[in-house]
Amino acid sequence: MYRLSDIKAELFSIKKEKEHFLASLEREKNSYDRFGIEIENKERDRDMNKERSASFLETSESLKEKNKEFSSFLEGIVDETVGKKSHKDSLSRVIQSLENTLKLKSDKLETLRNNSRDLELKKQELDYTVRSIVERMIEAYKTDVLLAEINFDEPFNRDETEKEIALMKSKLGDMGEVSLGAVEEHKELQERYNFLSKQKEDIVKSREDIMKAITDINRTTRKMFSETFEAIKQEFDVYFKMLFNGGKADLILEDENDILESGIEIVVRPPGKTLQSIMLLSGGEKAMTAIALIFAIFKVNPSPFCILDEIDAPLDESNVVRFCKVLKEFLKLSQFVIVTHNRMTIQLADILYGITMEEKGVSKIVSVKFNDEFAETLTNQTVPATK
Structure with a gap:
């Protein structure tokens, strides 16, 4: 009886171990399946990584080629920039040389004019001296030496010549004493006259050269x-349309045959009006037209800085908005010093200088440098333009 119970207990223990083994086997099988799935996933990831690696290599090669092309393009731009800068410097030197040459020729022309006036005065004095001598000789010898002609081609007769000499001596005796210095004086005056004539020829030639220059x-x-003029004319029409939201503007030469001495007429047509002279416009329209012309000239021939003194004073609020819009374009090209009382114009400034009088008769300068954050705040507070 005791033996049978031991066997049953042992069988029960073996059964439990079997069940435990089967459960462990099931867990190992599940782990095996899970590891198999993970291995498959890893293999798929490996294949995807290989494809990505190949794609990255292709992209890297493409980027290298583009980098080489961009480097070549950048080198070309740098070379072109250097060439344009060199050309600009060369043109500046040529312009400076032409301006210096023009100044030298103008100074030379003025000097020659002064010399010409001096020589003209001296010539008049010489002519007066010659006339005085001739008058004295006519009065003394009753003959005009300038009109006297001597002919050596006639046949020579000694007796008649001696009689003529004796007659002339008799007449000279009747005339009285003769100034022996008259011949020498006439010789000196003749030499002086020849010298001045040569000087006159030189002056005439110089004058011809100057006139040619x-x-x-x-x-x-x-x-x-x-x-x-044509460039300013085109820019004037462009900025007139920007400031007036349309219309047309033109510059007309009053005398096209003599453009250097010709006057210029400004003819404009604001939106909704007929083409008319600037003298028929209102004060605000005249101011806007003048601003458009100033900006056109400044666009064609810009300068390092520009000073505007209350240019926006006669403008209303909507016109000031358009004026500020145009002015923003020029702030990239040059520096502006603007005297203004308009708040909208002040908002464009980088540095603000104000004049205040805390004490009577004592002025004080106050300066404010705007940063980007403060400038953005002012822009957000801008009053909308009215029509």
């Missing part, structure tokens, strides 16, 4: 003026 200068000046 002036003609060349005028031709070059007319060409430069025509080119600049």
Whole structure:
């Protein structure tokens, strides 16, 4: 009886171990399956990584080629920039040389004019002296030495010649004493006259050379003026339309045959109006037209800085908005010093200088440098433009 119970207990223990083993086997099988799935996932990830690696290599090669192309393009731009800068410096030197040459020729022309006036005065004095001598000789010898003619081609007769000499001596005796210095004085005056004549010829030749130089200068000046006038004319129409939101503006030469001495007429047509002279516009329209012309000239021939003194004073608020819009374009090209009382114009400034009088008769300067954050705040507070 005791033996049977031991066997049952042992069988029960073995059964439990079997169940435990089967459960462990099931867990190991599940782990095996899970590891198999993970291995498959890892293999798929490996294949994807290989594809990505190949794609990255292709992209890297493409970027290297683009980098080489960009480097070549950048080198070309740098070379072109250096060439343009060199060309600009060369043109500046040529312009400076032409200006210096023009100044030298102008100074030379003025000097020659002064010399010409001096020589003209001296010539008049010499003519007066010659006339005085001739008058004295006519009064003393009853003959005009300038009109006297001597002919050596007639046949010589000694007896008649001696009689004529004796007659002339008798007449000279009747005339009285003769000034022996008259011949020498006439010789000196003749030499002086020849010298002045040569000087006059030199002056005439110099005058011809100067007139030729002036003609060349005028031709070059007319060409430069025509080119600049046409450029300003086009820019004037563009900025007039920007400031008036439309319309048309034109510059007309009063005498196209003589452009250097010609006047210029400004003809404009604001939106909704007919083409008319600037003298028929209102005060605000005249001011806007003048501003458009100033900006056109400044665009064609800019300078390092520009001073505007209360240019926006006659403008209303909507016109000031358009004025500020145009002014912003020029702030990239040059520096502006603006005297203004308009708040909208002040908002464009980088540095503000104000004059205050805390004590009577004592002025004080107050300066404010705007930063980007403060400038943005002012811009957000701008009053909308009214129509």
